[in-house]
Amino acid sequence: xxxxxxxxxxxxxxxxxxHGALTAQEILSKADEVRNPQLDYTVRVTVTSMKPRSQSRTxxxxxxxKGRESAVIRSxxxxxxxxxxxxxRGKDLWAFLPTITKPLRISLRERLxxxxxxxxxxxxxxxxxxTPELTRMExxxxxxxxxxxxxxxxxxxTYGQVxxxxxxxxxxPARAAFYAISxxxxxxxxxxxYQELAGGVRPTKLVMRDATITGQQSTIAYERMEVAPLxxxxxxxxxxxxxxx
Amino acid sequence: MxxxxxxxxxxxxxxxxxxxxxxxxAGTPGPxxxxxxxxxxxxxxxxxxxGRFIQETAYRVHDSGEFTKIRQQVLLTEQLPLTHDVQxxxxxxxxxxxxxxxTDNYPHHVRSxxxxxxxxxxxxxxxxxxxxxxxLGKQQIVWGDTVGLFVADTVNAKDLREYILPxxxxxxxxxxxxxxxxxxxxxxxxxxxLPVRDFDKLxxxxxxxxxxxxVPTGTTxxxxxxxxxxxxxxxxxxxxxxxxxxxxLDVGAFYxxxxxxxxxxxxxxxxxxxxxxxxxxxxxxxxxxxSKDVHGIVxxxxxxINPNSDLTTFxxxxxxxIVRRPxxxxxxxxxxxxxxxxxxxxxxxxxxxxxxxDLMQDDTVRTHLSFWAKTDLLNGRLQPEFLLLAGxxxxxxxxxxxxxxxxxxxxxxxxxxxxxxxxxxxxxxRFEDRSRIxxxxxxxx
Numbered sequence: 001x002x003x004x005x006x007x008x009x010x011x012x013x014x015x016x017x018x019h020g021a022l023t024a025q026e027i028l029s030k031a032d033e034v035r036n037p038q039l040d041y042t043v044r045v046t047v048t049s050m051k052p053r054s055q056s057r058t059x060x061x062x063x064x065x066k067g068r069e070s071a072v073i074r075s076x077x078x079x080x081x082x083x084x085x086x087x088x089r090g091k092d093l094w095a096f097l098p099t100i101t102k103p104l105r106i107s108l109r110e111r112l113x114x115x116x117x118x119x120x121x122x123x124x125x126x127x128x129x130x131t132p133e134l135t136r137m138e139x140x141x142x143x144x145x146x147x148x149x150x151x152x153x154x155x156x157x158t159y160g161q162v163x164x165x166x167x168x169x170x171x172x173p174a175r176a177a178f179y180a181i182s183x184x185x186x187x188x189x190x191x192x193x194y195q196e197l198a199g200g201v202r203p204t205k206l207v208m209r210d211a212t213i214t215g216q217q218s219t220i221a222y223e224r225m226e227v228a229p230l231x232x233x234x235x236x237x238x239x240x241x242x243x244x245x
Numbered sequence: 246m247x248x249x250x251x252x253x254x255x256x257x258x259x260x261x262x263x264x265x266x267x268x269x270x271a272g273t274p275g276p277x278x279x280x281x282x283x284x285x286x287x288x289x290x291x292x293x294x295x296g297r298f299i300q301e302t303a304y305r306v307h308d309s310g311e312f313t314k315i316r317q318q319v320l321l322t323e324q325l326p327l328t329h330d331v332q333x334x335x336x337x338x339x340x341x342x343x344x345x346x347x348t349d350n351y352p353h354h355v356r357s358x359x360x361x362x363x364x365x366x367x368x369x370x371x372x373x374x375x376x377x378x379x380x381l382g383k384q385q386i387v388w389g390d391t392v393g394l395f396v397a398d399t400v401n402a403k404d405l406r407e408y409i410l411p412x413x414x415x416x417x418x419x420x421x422x423x424x425x426x427x428x429x430x431x432x433x434x435x436x437x438x439l440p441v442r443d444f445d446k447l448x449x450x451x452x453x454x455x456x457x458x459x460v461p462t463g464t465t466x467x468x469x470x471x472x473x474x475x476x477x478x479x480x481x482x483x484x485x486x487x488x489x490x491x492x493x494l495d496v497g498a499f500y501x502x503x504x505x506x507x508x509x510x511x512x513x514x515x516x517x518x519x520x521x522x523x524x525x526x527x528x529x530x531x532x533x534x535x536s537k538d539v540h541g542i543v544x545x546x547x548x549x550i551n552p553n554s555d556l557t558t559f560x561x562x563x564x565x566x567i568v569r570r571p572x573x574x575x576x577x578x579x580x581x582x583x584x585x586x587x588x589x590x591x592x593x594x595x596x597x598x599x600x601x602x603d604l605m606q607d608d609t610v611r612t613h614l615s616f617w618a619k620t621d622l623l624n625g626r627l628q629p630e631f632l633l634l635a636g637x638x639x640x641x642x643x644x645x646x647x648x649x650x651x652x653x654x655x656x657x658x659x660x661x662x663x664x665x666x667x668x669x670x671x672x673x674x675r676f677e678d679r680s681r682i683x684x685x686x687x688x689x690x
Binding site: 050100105 | 412435626
């Protein structure tokens with residue numbers, strides 16, 4: 001769940017060469033470009049959720065992304081969750097469960113597994129959901145960062161506000177803080193494991209920590225990211241049955 | 246096809262265990278052998294076999310409590326991409342219910358009907374190219390947007406021998422069909438043809454969820470098995486559906502020329518004895534669906550119109566006890582997630598009969614409400630869930646508390662209760678003495 005949230009964090013990446021010439025929107029767009037290919041791609045995502053006094057849970061998903069608005073998430077493991085499919089088109093979501101065998105319209109807030117919001121898992125685009133503002137520039141361990149404040153464009157976006165630290169020059173996102181509409185800090189996120197992935201240097205691991213419960217965190221690991229054109233029909237509710245295993 | 250799949254598996258194992266030495270002893274393989282081994286090896290990589298084993302136990306709690314189900318069930322699925330555009334899928338199911346062999350709770354004819362079965366379920370070939378998708382074979386064709394109901398879900402026949410309590414994928418009976426779909430942008434069109442008609446399976450007399458006969462209380466009656474229409478092209482079923490997604494509003498409409506999947510109980514009266522001659526009748530069904538997310542609340546609806554539905558009348562002056570009336574079924578629902586933790590759904594379900602007369606078996610308007618809630622605890626390992634279906638104008642209830650425990654990544658345990666309450670003629674009240682508690686242990690592989 002939290003991994004899914006991290007998945008959302010990845011969308012934030014940005015960069016700026018000469019910061020004086022860049023707007024906050026441009027920085028955010030560049031950060032998005034670092035996080036994900038801006039073309040169609042597929043990626044395998046492993047989410048590990050840890051909670052105090054509970055066993056950790058690991059789930060693996062195959063994710064297909066088309067543009068910035070459409071994604072299909074197929075549950076690969078564990079066996080108990082295999083066959084579940086989530087479709088996102090913009091802010092419209094459908095879930096396909098093997099025991100029901102029909103696509104069900106759900107909201108961004110409904111949960112696919114555990115307490116992970118679908119929006120965490122499926123929304124890979126901060127640029128479209130949030131309006132950025134460059135609040136300051138500050139160094140972290142000697143490296144200069146842009147600090148963006150992202151404000152949700154609509155009430156149904158997963159988080160009300162996000163603070164995002166983007167490394168100057170590379171536009172690598174380093175960390176983020178996620179707030180409720182009330183302003184309460186919900187989660188923090190760090191972007192780690194930068195390495196070559198699908199034609200760019202991207203974070204391969206996100207660590208999401210719950211700000212309200214000590215010891216509760218999720219990691220999202222990305223692997224096998226491949227850029228490939230994906231047919232539009234893959235991202236329709238009527239095609240979801242084809243993904244079922 | 247299944248035998249071919251098994252053949253491939255066998256060959257690949259043989260190759261793994263001894264193939265290298267055998268090839269070496271035989272010398273360099275020829276191009277044909279190499280191509281064959283290559284194809285087998287590739288098929289083995291592509292073949293996906295998975296399934297689940299389910300142990301179900303149910304215990305009736307009403308009056309003299311007794312076991313009503315001790316069933317072992319296995320479902321096995323194989324999937325194999327045949328080409329870039331073609332994929333094969335097959336699912337088989339086998340089950341055995343020890344309640345029949347281990348107890349004398351049910352008469353012999355119920356045991357014959359429900360003790361065990363081995364069946365071929367979804368078995369089809371998918372072809373996908375460009376905007377076109379074709380599914381050819383035994384399949385479930387599912388229309389509709391709502392939760393836990395079959396209003397628009399009209400294409401497949403259903404196995405109702407355990408009422409509507411099993412998972413929906415097991416209630417629907419896969420039928421041989423051709424399903425052709427075309428997608429263009431936000432628009433989708435679907436054409437279905439079912440050459441082999443099939444009908445609902447109902448609980449026989451004396452079974453746990455037997456189909457009640459439409460007779461006044463205390464009436465003596467005789468009946469025959471429903472007469473099935475012969476298999477022929479003219480008796481096949483056909484239909485189509487179109488849908489469109491516009492600014493988040495998903496709307497669809499469909500038409501289906503089908504059979505009423507439930508038998509119509511035509512009757513004659515001889516003295517004080519009712520004599521039933523059940524038959525299946527054709528039906529023209531028209532329907533519509535919609536769903537829309539409005540600020541986190543997902544609204545959904547389904548509509549089904551049968552302009553000439555065959556309905557039972559208790560009017561003894563009626564020659565066959567059946568009258569034809571227009572019937573509208575619809576459901577309106579909304580989903581909302583509270584505190585990012587609790588998923589809920591409420592639905593209004595209504596059936597309206599046109600040109601109603603006093604002596605008809607069903608009321609002019611039948612209204613039910615449903616409420617469903619689910620949450621996760623302990624990192625998703627515990628899932629408490631509750632479903633309530635309740636009549637509005639009279640006591641007619643079904644409530645289903647359930648706890649799902651994910652014991653491991655492959656083992657799941659459900660415990661719960663299916664409780665019925667209401668008058669004997671109600672949708673749920675008719676099973677008031679069938680309320681039960683149950684356990685369901687599932688191993689996924």
